[in-house]
Amino acid sequence: MSSPSQSLIHYGYASPSDMTWSRSEKAIARQAFDAALKRELHELMQEAKQIAGQIKQPSDLWDLQGYLTQRRKEIDHKYNYRYSHLTQVFGRLLYETRVSEEELRGFSEDKLKTIRSFAKFSADDAA
Numbered sequence: 001m002s003s004p005s006q007s008l009i010h011y012g013y014a015s016p017s018d019m020t021w022s023r024s025e026k027a028i029a030r031q032a033f034d035a036a037l038k039r040e041l042h043e044l045m046q047e048a049k050q051i052a053g054q055i056k057q058p059s060d061l062w063d064l065q066g067y068l069t070q071r072r073k074e075i076d077h078k079y080n081y082r083y084s085h086l087t088q089v090f091g092r093l094l095y096e097t098r099v100s101e102e103e104l105r106g107f108s109e110d111k112l113k114t115i116r117s118f119a120k121f122s123a124d125d126a127a
Helices: 023-053 058-078 086-095 109-126
Strands: none
Touching: 023 058, 023 086, 058 086, 086 109
8 A cells, every 4th residue: 555645646746636726726727628618619510510511411411410429429528627637638638739828827837747748648649
């Protein structure tokens, strides 16, 4: 069994599930999260309109429905607003450029370090 101090550190970073979010960080997180989600949904709406405009036959409706169902699953999985997951969520959103570091200004340095680490991991994983 590890000691409490060891469980707080994971590869030199605080474990996301052990991080405490201040009231101001929670407000910043909610604003950045909501803005990123709104931007992604707006983008999806534009894509759906474009696809809908190209529908020529009834089966194309089901293709659109399948596409939207898949995207909904992806978005629901990505946008997880549990505090124990937020550093991972913001890391992915930072990697995808759906959120900027400027929007995260006000987070503690340990959270920013962890978010940047997740963004780098996502970039390395994609390469």
